[in-house]
Amino acid sequence: GQQVMQIPQYQHVQEGEDFTTYCNSSTTLSNIQWYKQRPGGHPVFLIQLVKSGEVKKQKRLTFQFGEAKKNSSLHITATQTTDVGTYFCAPQGGNTPLVFGKGTRLSVIA
């Protein structure tokens, strides 16, 4: 499976601030998925990016796939306490199992 570096590992923000997590690979990816895991919960699928340079939005969340398909980012605008959790990227290189990054744990201080 693909290996990726996800940064930062932890992020503490004040409610209303923006948040970004990055997922970087040394090899070209076929596609990348993002998941969110709330404290005490299980990972839940957020989105999949397939095309080079793709940008997708879900309300306050913006997902990007790099032009070279080697990196991706998730940006949250004006964080809320409901955004608390760990965000995982899960890249795929084609016909390989989904391997998850170590995740970015987001804390939001009200």
Place this chain on the structure above:
Amino acid sequence: KAGVTQTPRYLIKTRGQQVTLSCSPISGHRSVSWYQQTPGQGLQFLFEYFSETQRNKGNFPGRFSGRQFSNSRSEMNVSTLELGDSALYLCASSLGNNDREKLFFGSGTQLSVL
């Protein structure tokens, strides 16, 4: 549609024992993947089963094994438990037809080895 069901929810074992975890996928899903989640290592892939065959395997010792039944339900077995096996074990299901499908996770089995 019912979600992915994992049993038991919690388990306490002692070193040297063995354990079997169960996972029932979403109806119609033929692929079941297992992951081990620990605070330090994140989500680590154990193996994937599709149509009763192991299709992919992660980098875990042979003490970790699994199987899948004809109804797509899957079991994971860990023999000779070690303290380091304490973790949340998650299973996830998908249709299994291609590598661009999203995974649906169960709530996991929290295993504590004493």
